Amino acid sequence: MNAQDDVRGAMLAAVPSLRAFAISLCGDVDRANDLVQETLLRAWSHLDSFEPGTNMSAWLFTILRNHFRTEYRKRRREVEDADGGYAERLTAREEQTAHIEFGELREALLKLSADQREALILVGASGFSYEEAAKICNCAVGTIKSRVNRARLRLAETLGVEAVQEIASEPETPIAASGGRDE
Amino acid sequence: MEIKQLTSKKVPSVEPNLSSEVIQSGKRLFRRLGMGTGGMSEMNDKIRQPPDTSMKAEKTKRKKGRLSADIQYKLGQQLRAMYTDVVNEGVPDQFSELIQRLEKRDEK
Numbered sequence: 001m002n003a004q005d006d007v008r009g010a011m012l013a014a015v016p017s018l019r020a021f022a023i024s025l026c027g028d029v030d031r032a033n034d035l036v037q038e039t040l041l042r043a044w045s046h047l048d049s050f051e052p053g054t055n056m057s058a059w060l061f062t063i064l065r066n067h068f069r070t071e072y073r074k075r076r077r078e079v080e081d082a083d084g085g086y087a088e089r090l091t092a093r094e095e096q097t098a099h100i101e102f103g104e105l106r107e108a109l110l111k112l113s114a115d116q117r118e119a120l121i122l123v124g125a126s127g128f129s130y131e132e133a134a135k136i137c138n139c140a141v142g143t144i145k146s147r148v149n150r151a152r153l154r155l156a157e158t159l160g161v162e163a164v165q166e167i168a169s170e171p172e173t174p175i176a177a178s179g180g181r182d183e
Numbered sequence: 184m185e186i187k188q189l190t191s192k193k194v195p196s197v198e199p200n201l202s203s204e205v206i207q208s209g210k211r212l213f214r215r216l217g218m219g220t221g222g223m224s225e226m227n228d229k230i231r232q233p234p235d236t237s238m239k240a241e242k243t244k245r246k247k248g249r250l251s252a253d254i255q256y257k258l259g260q261q262l263r264a265m266y267t268d269v270v271n272e273g274v275p276d277q278f279s280e281l282i283q284r285l286e287k288r289d290e291k
Binding site for chain 2: 012015016017021023024033036037040041044105106120121124125126152156159
């Protein structure tokens with residue numbers, strides 16, 4: 001029973017960040033909650049594939065990410081048709097809640113490719129290392145690094161930061177490549 | 184050569200397909216972050232000096248690096264703040280109830 005308590009505790013403890021990750025990915029709170037719910041259901045039914053002692057949070061993020069990507073492919077046409085459907089739902093939410101000040105940033109995030117968005121959020125907001133993020137996204141560490149860098153440039157560009165060209169022209173500077181911790 | 188390119192870049196290059204609303208809101212955001220054009224013009228003034236030695240060119244380069252680090256830092260701060268905003272909402276009841284249901288189901 002103790003082991004199960006641990007699992008339950010770890011799962012519940014991960015829910016707030018899972019929701020933050022999901023909302024950042026899809027820009028829609030209801031859909032994000034669905035993603036988290038589906039993630040918990042899947043995790044629960046595949047608990048035997050979780051290696052005790054490893055990072056429960058990273059495991060759950062992987063499940064959520066994969067589920068989102070599968071769903072994303074399925075929904076792509078719908079999303080394209082809707083053209084701005086995300087933005088509309090996003091606006092509705094922003095008006096209802098205290099999230100107004102991040103509306104611009106969320107909107108800019110949604111303009112990134114799914115690859116870049118997930119990489120940037122995992123490293124830049126969720127606090128995963130490049131290595132952990134690479135595992136979650138099932139790709140090479142170098143790929144994550146370049147996606148994070150490109151995501152930052154694109155984000156700054158979308159937000160109208162004038163210095164973007166200068167960063168972009170200097171991809172080899174240590175600072176531009178220094179990674180997600182931003183310490 | 185490189186320096187000439189820098190100073191000649193006056194207009195912020197923004198993708199033409201972005202709505203001006205988004206661009207404006209982005210600018211507002213960055214003004215709030217204290218990242219308006221003030222710092223930029225100050226930097227441009229410094230860059231406008233003739234590049235007489237390679238030492239100077241080297242200095243300019245580092246200056247640029249610092250600026251980009253600053254922007255990255257502020258972007259990162261905003262990202263984390265946005266994220267934390269959701270994290271601070273805690274665990275909505277639907278999820279603790281879900282786990283409870285799953286546990287009960289397994290006990291039977």
